[in-house]
Amino acid sequence: MSVETPEKWFDPEATTFGDRLAGARELAGMTQAQLAKRLGVKKKTMDDWENDVRDPRAMRLSMLAGLLNVSLLWLLTGKGDGPGDMPDPTSFVRSGHQLLDEVRAVSAQMKLNAERLERVERELQDLLKADDAGAA
Structure with missing residues (x-):
């Protein structure tokens, strides 16, 4: 299957599973042999x-969808997220680093809050001891 642009090869009413698989593979820049190797199957199986x-x-099927960056639903039916519709995997990496930074910031804030709580508790205990001593 020769793919020029996604618009020219994909018609959800006319494509078969094999058409979608071949098109998504080509758009991902892989040969049948390359994808077969990554899946652990023979090239004949891919064909x-x-x-x-x-x-x-x-x-x-699940592995194919992941490797081709398409949804399983799209691969099976042509509906859903096809080539180019799925989020860029690197955006998750950036988000992961941002979340890690936030976890570290929250952790540091929690440490400061714990220290502050200990200080306030000591002050309260000292105040209560002074009140108890004054009442006696």
Whole structure:
């Protein structure tokens, strides 16, 4: 399958699973052999899938969707997030670093709050001791 642009190859009414698989693979810049190797299957198996001779098992379907950065629903039906619709995986990496920074900031704030709480508790205990001593 030769893919020029996503608009020219994908028609949800006309494409088969094999068409979607081949198109997404090509848009991902992989050959059949490269994708087959990453999946741990033979190139012939990949060819059979793309030509709708055989269907992959559920675990391989999930792996295909992940490797091709498409939703499983799209791969199976043509509906949902296809090539170019899924979020950029690197955005999760940046978000992960941002979350880690926030966790560190909250942790530092919690340490300061704990120290402040200990200080206020000591002051309260001293005040209560002074009140008890004055009442006696």
